Amino acid sequence: MNAMTQIRPRPLRVAIAGYGAVGHRVAQALDDGLPGYELTAIAARDKPRAARDVAGLRYPVPVVDIAELEGLADLVVEAAPAALLAEIASPFLAAGKRAVVLSAGALLEQEALVELARQHGGQIIVPSGALLGLDAVAAAAQGEIHSVRLVTAKPVKGLLGAPYLERNGIDLTGIAGATRIFQGSARQAALGFPANVNVAAALSLAGIGPDRTMVEIWADPALTRNTHSISVEADSARFSMSIEGVPSDNPKTGRITALSVIACLRKLSGPLRVGT
Numbered sequence: 328m329n330a331m332t333q334i335r336p337r338p339l340r341v342a343i344a345g346y347g348a349v350g351h352r353v354a355q356a357l358d359d360g361l362p363g364y365e366l367t368a369i370a371a372r373d374k375p376r377a378a379r380d381v382a383g384l385r386y387p388v389p390v391v392d393i394a395e396l397e398g399l400a401d402l403v404v405e406a407a408p409a410a411l412l413a414e415i416a417s418p419f420l421a422a423g424k425r426a427v428v429l430s431a432g433a434l435l436e437q438e439a440l441v442e443l444a445r446q447h448g449g450q451i452i453v454p455s456g457a458l459l460g461l462d463a464v465a466a467a468a469q470g471e472i473h474s475v476r477l478v479t480a481k482p483v484k485g486l487l488g489a490p491y492l493e494r495n496g497i498d499l500t501g502i503a504g505a506t507r508i509f510q511g512s513a514r515q516a517a518l519g520f521p522a523n524v525n526v527a528a529a530l531s532l533a534g535i536g537p538d539r540t541m542v543e544i545w546a547d548p549a550l551t552r553n554t555h556s557i558s559v560e561a562d563s564a565r566f567s568m569s570i571e572g573v574p575s576d577n578p579k580t581g582r583i584t585a586l587s588v589i590a591c592l593r594k595l596s597g598p599l600r601v602g603t
């Protein structure tokens with residue numbers, strides 16, 4: 328080989344499962360160009376509609392069923408309804424590949440996926456998503472954390488349709504002011520609000536687990552942003568932080584969620600890595 332020849336690693340082929348608020352934005356970023364990555368497939372429920380949209384990308388990719396993704400990619404970004412997590416992630420993990428998981432709540436009830444990743448050398452990556460501070464929580468967890476608390480407050484339309492509300496006959500449409508609608512563990516929160524508080528699950532996985540991480544959920548008709556406040560008491564530090572996320576096209580999902588995935592991909596491949 329000529330001494331001047333540079334070996335360029337092949338870009339990592341990325342599949343996106345779910346072409347909604349997050350999937351669409353991440354696809355756009357990959358199509359615009361993320362060093363080290365190449366978008367190679369998208370799975371969507373409404374394939375003809377997604378295919379029409381994907382045709383507008385600079386480098387259109389096939390729109391396929393979830394089952395076809397693993398053959399087309401080295402890494403999958405799961406950005407689909409929580410119930411599809413195992414179907415999306417398992418083939419990648421069983422092949423020793425990586426899955427970037429947004430439906431973190433579903434992960435709490437799918438511990439077998441972590442075992443699958445362990446057995447085959449795959450990896451599940453849970454990005455910070457709509458939350459902040461997971462770096463400090465993970466660092467504090469190397470010592471002793473005494474307590475972790477999350478208070479989530481959302482505009483009413485960011486919570487509508489949650490199974491917990493339906494099960495308990497809670498109607499939020501006419502509420503006059505900020506109302507606490509849930510108090511319990513992160514595990515219970517994820518079960519009751521699978522499309523609303525994946526942040527609680529991610530926080531619990533970074534820190535002291537889903538049964539010790541305590542969560543409150545508030546509906547507030549005066550709010551325009553999805554607000555998450557965490558407070559942590561540990562032997563190394565005490566900290567509290569809040570984030571006020573601008574909702575995306577999906578009122579349940581903050582815009583920063585997709586940006587977190589893009590930042591996560593850059594962090595996985597770049598020459599400089601900042602943060603825990």
Ligand SMILES: NC(=O)C1=CN([C@@H]2O[C@H](COP(=O)(O)OP(=O)(O)OC[C@H]3O[C@@H](n4cnc5c(N)ncnc54)[C@H](O)[C@@H]3O)[C@@H](O)[C@H]2O)C=CC1
Pocket residue numbers: 344345346347348349350370371372373393405406407408409411428429430431454455456457458521522523525526529577579580581584
């Ligand atoms: N970890 C975090 O901080 C956050 C996680 N999330 C979660 O991320 C996930 C994605 O969120 P969004 O993009 O806002 O949801 P979304 O509802 O906008 O998009 C999901 C997409 O999946 C598609 N889909 C449904 N069935 C499918 C199938 N069988 N095959 C392929 N696609 C299918 C839907 O048609 C929809 O386009 C959700 O589980 C959401 O709860 C959202 C916000 C923050």
Ligand SMILES: O=C([O-])CC(=O)C(=O)O
Pocket residue numbers: 457521522523524525526527553554572579580581582584
């Ligand atoms: O986007 C947000 O504010 C949080 C969210 O939907 C989730 O954690 O599932």
